[in-house]
Amino acid sequence: MSTMKAVFFKEHGDRSVLQYGELPVPKPGPGQVLVKVKFCALNHLDIWVRKGWPGLNLQMPHVLGSDISGDIAEVGAGAEHLQPGQPVIVSPGHSCGHCYRCLLGQDNLCDQYGIVGEHFPGGYAQYVVVSAANIIPKPESISYEEAAAFPLTFLTSWHMLVSEAQIQPGEWVLILAAGSGVGVAAVQIARMFQARIIAAAGSDAKLKKAEELGAEYLINYEKEDFYKRTREITGGRGVDVVFENVGETTWEKSIRILKKGGRLVTCGATTGPRAVTDLRFVFYKHLKILGNLMGSKGEVLHLTELVAQKKLRPVIDRILDLKDAREAHALMERREQFGKILLRMPEE
Numbered sequence: 001m002s003t004m005k006a007v008f009f010k011e012h013g014d015r016s017v018l019q020y021g022e023l024p025v026p027k028p029g030p031g032q033v034l035v036k037v038k039f040c041a042l043n044h045l046d047i048w049v050r051k052g053w054p055g056l057n058l059q060m061p062h063v064l065g066s067d068i069s070g071d072i073a074e075v076g077a078g079a080e081h082l083q084p085g086q087p088v089i090v091s092p093g094h095s096c097g098h099c100y101r102c103l104l105g106q107d108n109l110c111d112q113y114g115i116v117g118e119h120f121p122g123g124y125a126q127y128v129v130v131s132a133a134n135i136i137p138k139p140e141s142i143s144y145e146e147a148a149a150f151p152l153t154f155l156t157s158w159h160m161l162v163s164e165a166q167i168q169p170g171e172w173v174l175i176l177a178a179g180s181g182v183g184v185a186a187v188q189i190a191r192m193f194q195a196r197i198i199a200a201a202g203s204d205a206k207l208k209k210a211e212e213l214g215a216e217y218l219i220n221y222e223k224e225d226f227y228k229r230t231r232e233i234t235g236g237r238g239v240d241v242v243f244e245n246v247g248e249t250t251w252e253k254s255i256r257i258l259k260k261g262g263r264l265v266t267c268g269a270t271t272g273p274r275a276v277t278d279l280r281f282v283f284y285k286h287l288k289i290l291g292n293l294m295g296s297k298g299e300v301l302h303l304t305e306l307v308a309q310k311k312l313r314p315v316i317d318r319i320l321d322l323k324d325a326r327e328a329h330a331l332m333e334r335r336e337q338f339g340k341i342l343l344r345m346p347e348e
Helices: 043-051 151-164 183-194 206-213 226-233 248-256 279-284 297-307 322-333
Strands: 001-007 018-024 032-041 067-075 087-090 127-131 135-137 172-175 198-202 217-220 239-244 260-266 286-291 318-323 340-344
Touching: 001 322, 018 322, 067 127, 067 151, 067 183, 135 297, 151 183, 151 239, 151 297, 151 340, 172 183, 183 198, 183 206, 183 239, 198 226, 206 217, 217 226, 226 248, 226 318, 239 248, 248 260, 248 279, 318 322, 322 340
Parallel strands: 172 198, 172 239, 198 217, 239 260, 260 286, 318 340
Antiparallel strands: 001 018, 032 067, 032 127, 032 340, 067 087, 087 135
16 A cells, blocks of 8 residues: 555645545654554644744645554564554653663653644644554554543643652542643542542533533633632632633633642643733742743653553544544534544545
């Protein structure tokens, strides 16, 4: 098979730039494998990459998609420990593997760090080439659909709450955009660590689902001020941890709602990057502001075990065919999903 079905773009722009068509099937080089994709999940990262930003230089046409499940189709030289036909999950973070940070297990801090679907061709296609180091054998207890629905978001949320914020049992945690991919993961992780969870989202339907995942208190920030409501819930004390990925529209109140010694951890700026920070709150209350990009491969392996043991559960909003990628982007841009939107690859 020399060509494959794929969704790609040749220039940055709105979702109309996404094209469904044929591309050559890539060939794995040394240390690489070719994966026959079964499912690929969307992330908000896909929208940012599609729109582009200054300094983002991609080889066109570009294929999006960071969260991939499928079977190995072919292995390159040096990857013979992997077998064609083997069911796999793709770890989305790519690093050099031999620098100081990589050898410390901090590969997401590698100077050459990149993400499948952002810096490299991704999974909106029937086939994708990735490094053998990015291959995780898929446990039998995880379906292909679930396997595509957790790596990037659960990795990000785990690193934010566990590695960066060092969440503790009994702490108050405010999770903004609780219906997003990272929000769904954050609610479950905070529950696992026995935190007191306040979930904020833009619809009552999303909040009901967040409650089912373990959120104790619910705030619809389209109807009420999340800062005032959080103060009421906590008896005026505020929270220990704010899980931020919204950006400009929530940032100022996210800082103000923290207790003394509180931690704000952020992984995104969905509503814009130019947030205002009142430094008096930061130094007077001894606050910590923690940035986060993804996490380590070791954490992906640990999360795979937790998902296989059913201690964490990927949440799938809906599954669309690959050719409907534009519709999938529209759903995400309108914030209509709770959990992950998956693309199903066409059969040969």
